[in-house]
Amino acid sequence: MTESRLEKLARMTIGRRGRWMTLAVWLIAAALLNIGLPKASDLKDDTLANFDASKPSVQAERLIAEQFPSGDGIPALMTWHRSSGLTDEDLAGIQKLAKRLAASPVPHQIAIVPHDKLPLPALKQQVSADGTTFVQPVLFEKNAGSDGFKAGLERLEQEAMPIFKEANPFGTKLEDGGLAVRASGPVGIAVDATGLFESADVSLLMATVLLVLLFLLLIYRSPVLALIPLVAVGFAYGAITPLLGWMADLGWIEFDSQSLSIMTVLLFGAGTDYCLFLIARFRSELKEEASTYTSLKRAFSGSSGAIAMSGLTVVISLLVLLAAEFGSIRRFAIPFSLAIFIMMLASLTLVPALLALLGRASFYPFVPKTREMALAHAKKKNKPAQAPRTKATLxxxxxxxxxxxxxxxxxxxxxxxxxxxxxxxxxxxxxxxxxxxxxxxxxxxxxxxIADRFNAGGLAPVQVIVRSQSEEQTESVRSTLASLPFVKSVAEPVKGATMTDLLRFEVELSVNPYSNEAIGHIPDLRQAAEDALEQPDKADETRVWIGGQTAExxxxxxxxxxxxxxxxxxxxxxxxxxxxxxxxxxxxxxxxxxxxxxxxxxxxxxxxxxxxxxxxxxxxxxxxxxxxxxxxxxxxxxxxxxxxxxxxxxxxxxxxxxxxxxxxxxxxxxxxxxxxxxxxxxxxxxxxxxxxxxxxxxxxxxxxxxxxxxxxxxxxxxxxxxxxxxxxxxxxxxxxxxxxxxxx
Missing domain, CATH: 1.20.1640.10 (Multidrug efflux transporter AcrB transmembrane domain)
Known part of the structure; x- marks a missing residue:
């Protein structure tokens, strides 16, 4: 953008008619966008995948779905705990709950382990060694999503309340000594992740607005000036969210709660900065020039180039994220760059128009004056006509x-x-x-x-899939995997539904499956399985796939x-x-x-x-x-x-x-x-x-x-x-x- 174009833009936005037209355009645009387009918050998706089909863990999951279908669903691990030890009454209550859920499933529930059919001594054998903890899996539909999981868990809590009359075990703190239950596993994690971001959205927006307002009031001590950047950011936010919703509705982009949360912070922080670059220059010019229009035109000419360059630098940097493979990173690109671009436009159009409309009153009560204005004001107040002293600033x-x-x-x-x-x-x-x-x-x-009282690896077993051509190879793979020092157990192999040469081994690690140590063992598992197959003439053929949370x-x-x-x-x-x-x-x-x-x-x-x-x-x-x-x-x-x-x-x-x-x-x-x-x-x-x-x-x-x-x-x-x-x-x-x- 050349200087002449910037000057032309200045005349269009701060002229007597231009300032009103600029404000009207922003008002109409924001209103039409919000009326005619969906909101971004309605189209966010916290279940978006981070990988494409080429990733090994994704290929493994596809094979599992095709060749090893299971009606097991997604588990919610209801972890029951009493620090002094679970009583017979506690276990009886768990059995009653299992019977009730089997007879009347909660939303999206597909199965539950029939603990109610086990005699009490057999049930006690499934309690942790210290007698304090019991895990009750409840299986949900795989496509229920976090909202469906949440509805199911909420209904499950309602079903449990009449059974456990001592106190609500869902709300009991673990350290209180009473019976407590916590929903963990994939379902519990999905519900908690969504809930954390949902609760963060509103509080983040309110806290950010209040913080920016407080800083502006402390720095400039002008209530009018403090509102100008917030008004500009508000208009920009009002335009950005429906545009994002529109693009998501058309299937052009995808975003999640995390993207929207950080975008809000970026918009208010960087957007206020761009406004201040112009406002500070305007304030300085008002001390040298009596004409508000001329002062604003000079301020715009002196700062617009830097604002445009700064904004474009951020926009282009953020658009580079489109080249990322990881979905969470790539999804940042469009919301963030669009937010900065629209805020840059607001800083170069709406903010100058607002400053032109308010003039020197923007800085009330500390209105900047020229030397002549200060002298005239002193004379009017019958004070000695002294020129304002120029003090050395920091x-x-x-x-x-x-x-x-x-x-x-x-x-x-x-x-x-x-x-x-x-x-x-x-x-x-x-x-x-x-x-x-x-x-x-x-x-x-x-x-x-679960990790403290059972083996943490049982929470997320690693799925090792191999293409085996003989019983000897199958046994070799199983024994090799079982002999690894970081493996606790290896389940018997399961054959593929249509590809019978495919075998799935469920490997339970002896370490936390979410830890860096477990992640580091994924190549070891792959190498061990490949070595056990012993077929170097087909080394270029994929014969081992690793799936599960650790592989992801x-x-x-x-x-x-x-x-x-x-x-x-x-x-x-x-x-x-x-x-x-x-x-x-x-x-x-x-x-x-x-x-x-x-x-x-x-x-x-x-x-x-x-x-x-x-x-x-x-x-x-x-x-x-x-x-x-x-x-x-x-x-x-x-x-x-x-x-x-x-x-x-x-x-x-x-x-x-x-x-x-x-x-x-x-x-x-x-x-x-x-x-x-x-x-x-x-x-x-x-x-x-x-x-x-x-x-x-x-x-x-x-x-x-x-x-x-x-x-x-x-x-x-x-x-x-x-x-x-x-x-x-x-x-x-x-x-x-x-x-x-x-x-x-």
Whole structure:
């Protein structure tokens, strides 16, 4: 977008008619979109698959469904527990419940183990060795979905209430000593996952709005100004959600609750930043120019290029996620990039129109005045006509420090960031879904009970499928798998329905099937089965498939690692090209990319210290580094672009050191304000009960703060001073050199 087009856009949005037309267009568009299109929240799907059909675990599941069909369904493991030991009365109640569910199944229930037909002594043999825990499987339809599972569990609780009159076992705390039951297994995990995100949506939106409003009031002390960014974000949100719903309804895109939750934070955080870039420039111009229109036009001309460039940088970075194989990552691309793009449009159209309508009243009660206006106001109040004093601001002192001691500042800030990077090497990662739930989530509590009192591997056995051509090979596979030190037991093989040479072995591991240790054993299981088959002449033929939850987590680990190796370099290259096109400087592009990468790795290290030492996190989710990279790098470059754009523009008419000093001073307060708001919105995620969002929000907020308080005000300007005129190389070097020579 050229400067002339930006000026034309300014006239269209802030003119006497244009401002009203702009507001009307946004009002009508938002109303029509919400009336005519479905809402995104109605079309989110938390059961979306993360893999395509080429993944080994998916191929294994397909074979299981085709050749080893089972009416078993999906289990809900009702884990009964009494810390002092289950009584005969407790077990009798469990039998009554089994009889009632068999006679009158709850919604989507297809089967239940007939514990009611077992004599009490036989039932006691299924209780844990310490006598405290009993697992009662209830099987549900595979296609019921989380909503169907939830309805079934709620009805099951209603059926259990009249039987267990002591207290509601579903609400009894495990440490209270009474009879308690927790729904774990695949059904319990699915219900808890959906419930956590559903409860998070509304609270996240409210907390984000209140936080942004509070920050704006504290920073600008103007209730009117505080509402302008929120109004703009509200209009953008009103346009984005129906557009996402429309695209999902047409089958173009898919998204889940996690995508919408993070999109909300991104929209309010980054959207408010873009608004502040224009508002701060407008405020500065109002102190120099009496005409509100002229001030706003100058502010728009001076900031719109940086806003557009910052927005496009984030949009393009997010669109790169479409190349990801892992579904959860790929699903971020369209909602996030669309949100930033529409918010960028709102910042360049709706916000200028609102500022044009309100004028200086936008900043009430601290209305900015020109020198002449201040003198006239003093005369009117019969006060001594004194020109307003210009005090040195923190930004002025910061800019002076940077140009005076650039080497020292560059060395100290780099050393601080590198020290944080060291801690990033100590991070431990996990792909365990349950570990992202709060400790008191029913499914996690139930899993802990089963893992402690039974063998954890029994919760999610590994399914090993082989193509065997003889009884000797079959026995060789079974005995080889059983001899592995991490295998507790191997069930007798089951033949395929139509492909009788296919055999399924159910392998129960001796370790937690969700742990990194179990994931690491998947290649060992595959290799052991292949070695047992002993048919090297057909080594290119797939003869072993591994399925089950552990195999899915292994594919997650491998796929996300591959995505990271592809996406991270691609995003860096694209941002580098955008910076090169905007700044026309190879040198500046290189050190801007380097600084934001340094802040990213520093954020990982410092984030690990906070999460591990303060929050007690043993390991962070394996997706966090890639998630955080996209936002820290893309949003971090926003601040660099805004500040460097100011320095570049000033350097046309003054020496570089002075341009750096004034650029840091001019952009310091607005970038600090924007950084605090953006970091605050991501920090809101840390208040949610979902550990993956807590970890993502913590690391990203730390990265934004490092950019705001170390990289942007100290490191980048110091490097610019140290590079001198070489910072503009090659395109603008001669021009900047001539301009600087004229002002020496």
């Amino acid at each position: 930004g002025d002192r910061l800019g002076e420090s940077v140009v005076r001691w650039p080497k020292t500042i560059a060395f100290v800030t780099t050393a601080i960031l590198l020290l944080c990077v060291v801690f990033a090497t100590q991070i431990k990662y996990t792909f365990d879904t349950l570990s992202s739930f709060p400790a008191d989530t029913p499914s996690r509590e139930g899993f802990a009970l 987590q292994y594919d997650t680990q491998q796929t996300t690692g591959k995505d990271a190796r592809l996406l991270i370099p691609a995003i860096i290259i694209l941002i580098a090209l955008l910076l090169l096109a905007y700044l026309r400087s190879v040198v500046a592009m290189l050190y801007l990319i380097a600084t934001v990468l340094l802040s990213y790795f520093s954020a990982l290290g410092l984030g690990w210290i906070v999460l591990h030492d303060m929050f007690g996190t043993d390991a962070i989710q394996g997706l966090i580094p890639l998630y955080s990279f996209v936002f820290i790098v893309a949003l971090g470059e926003d601040y660099n672009i805004f500040m460097i754009a100011s320095i570049w523009k000033k350097a046309r008419n003054m020496p570089l050191r002075r341009a750096v000093k004034e650029g840091v001073s001019q952009t310091g307060s607005v970038i600090t304000s924007a950084g605090l708001i953006l970091a605050g919105t991501f920090a809101v995620l840390a208040t949610l009960p979902i550990q993956v969002l807590v970890q993502f929000g913590t690391v990203t907020a730390i990265g934004v703060l490092l950019d705001t308080f170390i990289v942007r005000p100290f490191l980048v300007p110091a490097l610019t001073v140290l590079c001198g005129r070489a910072a503009f190389w090659p395109a603008a070097a001669s021009k900047q050199e001539r301009a600087a020579a004229q002002h020496r």
